[in-house]
Amino acid sequence: EKGGWSSFMRKEVSEQPEAVAKTLLGRVVDDQVVIPELESFGDDELRGIRRITVIACGTASYAGMVAKYAIEQWARVPVEIELSHEFRYREPVLDDHTLVVSISQSGETMDTLMAVKYAREQGARTISICNTQGATIPRESDAVVYTHAGPEVAVASTKAFVAQIAALYLFGLHLARVRGTLSAEEIAVQLHELQAVPEKLELVLAESEKVAQLAHWMADTRSVLFLGRHVGYPIALEGALKLKELAYIHAEGFAAGELKHGPIALIEPGQPVFVVVPSPRGSATLHPKVVSNIQEIRARGARVIAIAEAGDAAVLPFADEVLRIPLAAPLFEPLLAVVPLQIFAMELSQAKGLDVDQPRNLAKSVTVE
Ligand code: M6R
Numbered sequence: 001e002k003g004g005w006s007s008f009m010r011k012e013v014s015e016q017p018e019a020v021a022k023t024l025l026g027r028v029v030d031d032q033v034v035i036p037e038l039e040s041f042g043d044d045e046l047r048g049i050r051r052i053t054v055i056a057c058g059t060a061s062y063a064g065m066v067a068k069y070a071i072e073q074w075a076r077v078p079v080e081i082e083l084s085h086e087f088r089y090r091e092p093v094l095d096d097h098t099l100v101v102s103i104s105q106s107g108e109t110m111d112t113l114m115a116v117k118y119a120r121e122q123g124a125r126t127i128s129i130c131n132t133q134g135a136t137i138p139r140e141s142d143a144v145v146y147t148h149a150g151p152e153v154a155v156a157s158t159k160a161f162v163a164q165i166a167a168l169y170l171f172g173l174h175l176a177r178v179r180g181t182l183s184a185e186e187i188a189v190q191l192h193e194l195q196a197v198p199e200k201l202e203l204v205l206a207e208s209e210k211v212a213q214l215a216h217w218m219a220d221t222r223s224v225l226f227l228g229r230h231v232g233y234p235i236a237l238e239g240a241l242k243l244k245e246l247a248y249i250h251a252e253g254f255a256a257g258e259l260k261h262g263p264i265a266l267i268e269p270g271q272p273v274f275v276v277v278p279s280p281r282g283s284a285t286l287h288p289k290v291v292s293n294i295q296e297i298r299a300r301g302a303r304v305i306a307i308a309e310a311g312d313a314a315v316l317p318f319a320d321e322v323l324r325i326p327l328a329a330p331l332f333e334p335l336l337a338v339v340p341l342q343i344f345a346m347e348l349s350q351a352k353g354l355d356v357d358q359p360r361n362l363a364k365s366v367t368v369e
Helices: 006-013 016-024 042-049 058-075 112-123 159-179 184-195 197-205 206-218 233-245 258-259 288-297 330-351
Strands: 051-056 081-082 098-104 125-130 143-146 223-228 250-255 272-276 302-308 321-325
Touching: 006 016, 016 159, 016 184, 016 197, 016 206, 051 058, 051 112, 058 081, 058 159, 058 233, 058 330, 081 302, 098 112, 098 159, 098 197, 112 125, 125 159, 143 159, 143 184, 143 288, 159 184, 159 197, 159 330, 184 197, 184 330, 206 321, 206 330, 223 233, 223 258, 223 288, 233 250, 233 272, 233 330, 250 258, 258 321, 272 288, 272 330, 288 302, 302 330, 321 330
Parallel strands: 051 081, 051 098, 098 125, 125 143, 223 250, 223 272, 272 302, 302 321
Antiparallel strands: none
């Protein structure tokens, strides 16, 4: 079933261009989003939504965090993300103007399922983003938008993550049309960006060898930090999660702007830090701030590995390694920047002789609390 690949994870990482393409297939027609699965949500109802609460766990929650930036920017509706197990044990404020969007690859995560049930009991309407046809969470939701990443076998979620972002972006653009917050032309521009992602993912994958080498040099590393800003922040969290679960290395992700509020105290000579650098073209305000963060940690001896757009020369004097991603609009960068981080964790796991597909203590779907 691995089709010649040494692990399911390696196969699934390589299938990411296809996972995004298949999730978009048939859903973009004449530069418009078409999601028949959402028919039960009339346009009036979507216009009446005052707030979106996203519930998910682990990697799925980071897909939700990425989508928050896009949905708020495009559809001008507040989006909050909450871990399912936190959500269901407090008294969240929900009403029939709250839309609850759950994200789950397996569609069986117990905490997310219970959170969806709870939300419905409280009168909220629910949509699930799910990769498994007929799973329990979609059955318990008012509507489901399936990701078409294909079966994900490795415990570490990879292709499901990029497919979740693609599906959430489609939903965000659909919402923007219905709510009149973007023009047809603006929606078409975003859809073209989204449709260009699979090809760009191929280019990122073509650079895998450089990431693999880096991981092999770093096989003895005991702690790695990840920094990102805006949509790069959830990618930093995802990079850290991948490294913990696959290589059993202490890893933490931070919002780069938080550095001075504490984390910079962790920096000592030799400390590896991955920095997800926003595009100098697309994020003219944030790019210099992240570059100055890089200078600050470098001055304290950090070993900086920058994930930066092709042609971004500003990082060169300060980064020890630069992993390049193709040019993309800011909201689409996370779909590309996550890939080197997945590969880094996978290769480090392999370099340490660990089981990449089945890390210790973990299960593919967490069907217990
Ligand atoms: O099946 P789900 O998407 O609901 O699973 C959620 C998390 O358990 C999952 O993403 C987990 O964090 C992965 N092992 C991360 O790689």
